[in-house]
Amino acid sequence: MQDKKVQTSVGSISKVENKPVWDIHRIVNELGDNFVMKHGEVKLTKLQEWIQIGAFPKELLSAHQQVVDIGLKFVVMSLEAENRAFNAYQFRRRQLSV
16 A cells, blocks of 8 residues: 555545454365465464463363473582582482472
């Protein structure tokens, strides 16, 4: 759209672009679910909202998730500090197992 506003003798009219409305059921029926799976995009936030309202089961999300990257964090410390941290970890682990 080139001109967003049209002036008339009684005022002006503004053109507003409409967002496209997708008929998902018709797309799946005409093009098939493989087309939707190949070219579609999932918005994780919307999917989580639909799971929360009960439209989809929670298992749907975990069944199709794929781990892409696992970040690791390393801490450089002295051997004494590492031993203290390890002993504290072992002590806490023994407390929790009792």
